[in-house]
Amino acid sequence: MAQAPVRTGEPKGFRSAELGWPELDRIPHPPRRVPLLGDVVGVNRNTPVQESMRYARRLGPVFRRKAFGKEFVFVWGARQAADLADESRFAKHVGLGVANLRPVAGDGLFTAHNHEPNWQLAHDVLAPGFSREAMAGYHPMMLSVAQRLTEHWDRAAAAGRAVDVPGDMTKLTLETIARTGFGHDFGSFERSRPHPFVTAMVGTLTYAQRLNTVPFPLAPLLLRSASRRNEADIAHLNHTVDALVRARRATGGGDGDLLDRMLETAHPDTGERLSPQNVRRQVITFLVAGHETTSGALSFALYYLARHPEIAARARAEVDRVWADAADPAYEQVARLRYVRRVLDESLRLWPTAPAFSRQARQDTVLAGEHPMRRGAWALVLTPMLHRDPDAWGPDAERFDPDRFDAQAVRSRPAHSFKPFGTGARACIGRQFALHEATLVLGLLLRRYELRADPAYRLRVTERLTLMPEGLRLRPERRASVRQPDSDLRRPVPGAGD
Numbered sequence: 001m002a003q004a005p006v007r008t009g010e011p012k013g014f015r016s017a018e019l020g021w022p023e024l025d026r027i028p029h030p031p032r033r034v035p036l037l038g039d040v041v042g043v044n045r046n047t048p049v050q051e052s053m054r055y056a057r058r059l060g061p062v063f064r065r066k067a068f069g070k071e072f073v074f075v076w077g078a079r080q081a082a083d084l085a086d087e088s089r090f091a092k093h094v095g096l097g098v099a100n101l102r103p104v105a106g107d108g109l110f111t112a113h114n115h116e117p118n119w120q121l122a123h124d125v126l127a128p129g130f131s132r133e134a135m136a137g138y139h140p141m142m143l144s145v146a147q148r149l150t151e152h153w154d155r156a157a158a159a160g161r162a163v164d165v166p167g168d169m170t171k172l173t174l175e176t177i178a179r180t181g182f183g184h185d186f187g188s189f190e191r192s193r194p195h196p197f198v199t200a201m202v203g204t205l206t207y208a209q210r211l212n213t214v215p216f217p218l219a220p221l222l223l224r225s226a227s228r229r230n231e232a233d234i235a236h237l238n239h240t241v242d243a244l245v246r247a248r249r250a251t252g253g254g255d256g257d258l259l260d261r262m263l264e265t266a267h268p269d270t271g272e273r274l275s276p277q278n279v280r281r282q283v284i285t286f287l288v289a290g291h292e293t294t295s296g297a298l299s300f301a302l303y304y305l306a307r308h309p310e311i312a313a314r315a316r317a318e319v320d321r322v323w324a325d326a327a328d329p330a331y332e333q334v335a336r337l338r339y340v341r342r343v344l345d346e347s348l349r350l351w352p353t354a355p356a357f358s359r360q361a362r363q364d365t366v367l368a369g370e371h372p373m374r375r376g377a378w379a380l381v382l383t384p385m386l387h388r389d390p391d392a393w394g395p396d397a398e399r400f401d402p403d404r405f406d407a408q409a410v411r412s413r414p415a416h417s418f419k420p421f422g423t424g425a426r427a428c429i430g431r432q433f434a435l436h437e438a439t440l441v442l443g444l445l446l447r448r449y450e451l452r453a454d455p456a457y458r459l460r461v462t463e464r465l466t467l468m469p470e471g472l473r474l475r476p477e478r479r480a481s482v483r484q485p486d487s488d489l490r491r492p493v494p495g496a497g498d
């Protein structure tokens with residue numbers, strides 16, 4: 001059972017580090033700090049996470065950055081991050097990028113402050129939507145969406161064409177969460193361009209990231225046209241979601257999916273229900289949080305599989321063995337793909353697609369016995385660097401090696417050194433959903449195709465709060481000895497809507 005987060009009396013507004021860290025001077029910052037502006041010399045504003053990774057390597061496990069008067073502390077040392085995971089002393093902080101999403105997601109599950117009553121209400125109402133039983137119910141729908149992907153890739157394979165990996169993974173994961181959570185079909189695979197919902201979502205995520213790179217009071221002026229576009233994007237997201245909710249209210253019956261829970265389920269103890277405004281925020285939250293990060297995770301995993309044919313061969317052999325001649329893998333057969341899951345974990349280690357989360361002190365405390373923090377002071381955990389800390393991952397932490405996740409290796413590592421899904425009461429509610437979906441899809445793709453990389457491709461990571469391998473294209477080739485018949489994945493799926 002999740003531990004209830006702090007509910008009352010949090011300090012409000014952006015808390016610059018000078019207010020919360022009495023010995024801030026002991027924490028290193030980048031050289032060439034400019035008065036008023038801060039650490040802005042030579043910084044690429046489009047890639048704040050990778051810039052922070054660069055500083056992390058130079059400045060050590062706890063460091064700070066300042067931009068336009070706002071100063072914040074980054075933590076990535078495994079020892080210090082483990083201390084921040086102590087739920088009795090720290091809780092989620094809604095800061096920086098996450099706070100910038102409040103205009104669109106408000107007190108939805110992801111962006112809610114700990115003290116807002118709608119967090120606990122929505123958590124309790126929606127958590128059963130991620131139970132094992134619920135997941136087993138989603139499995140046939142996930143298969144059905146994956147079939148659309150393989151039909152698309154089959155056509156590309158037949159024509160000898162390369163596929164746009166992040167684009168296709170985004171179609172897949174959007175359709176999956178829309179179908180399983182909301183009984184909705186965006187028709188992404190029938191479109192040559194991204195669905196307008198995706199364009200609006202990418203717009204709001206990118207805008208939320210950009211807001212951190214301009215002086216706060218000047219943001220409305222400097223980002224005037226971007227801000228207008230952002231308002232239009234938010235209006236589009238709201239409009240899409242309102243139509244979806246209206247359609248459900250008119251027709252009823254989503255077989256207990258997430259939307260049914262949001263609309264119909266009362267809190268088991270208090271009898272309270274989510275308000276219409278909160279339902280809107282939750283639907284947007286789940287549509288966005290439920291696909292963007294999983295799409296990135298799948299894309300990075302496919303990148304690594306294509307770059308490491310020996311790892312792909314081992315994963316493929318596992319799929320052939322575990323799924324054997326089953327036309328459609330059963331729900332239980334997905335979790336049995338242990339090596340494929342390690343490939344996914346290792347991809348999420350190097351490129352955790354939600355690359356940071358923030359933690360705030362519940363009371364005055366000392367971080368890892370070293371840095372005093374006042375109540376309400378907060379720090380960003382820089383996950384891609386936590387996942388590269390040599391103290392936890394060894395001197396070759398940059399190397400892609402799925403065996404880091406075999407049971408013995410996991411046991412021998414310090415606790416809390418792998419955090420792609422955040423930590424504590426506010427950790428990702430969709431973790432099992434994402435892992436099941438991604439493992440299933442990787443299994444299906446490995447079983448059906450050889451993945452040919454473009455040898456000239458060099459990994460470039462694009463940032464819009466989340467991470468994605470930019471411009472990644474692969475050439476799928478149907479395997480000569482594919483074991484499943486062509487008609488696999490084609491059984492009609494009850495309630496899948498196509």
Ligand code: HEM
Binds near residue numbers: 109
């Ligand atoms: C690989 C895929 C995913 C990754 C890497 C990921 C990562 C994360 C992280 C790091 C957090 C914590 C953020 C924080 O502390 O500020 C989070 C929270 C959350 N995630 Fe995910 N997520 C993924 C997939 C999903 C999916 C599939 C769903 C929904 C179906 C989802 C829904 C949420 C929600 C609603 C929260 C807020 C939970 C709360 O505060 O109670 N995520 N996720």
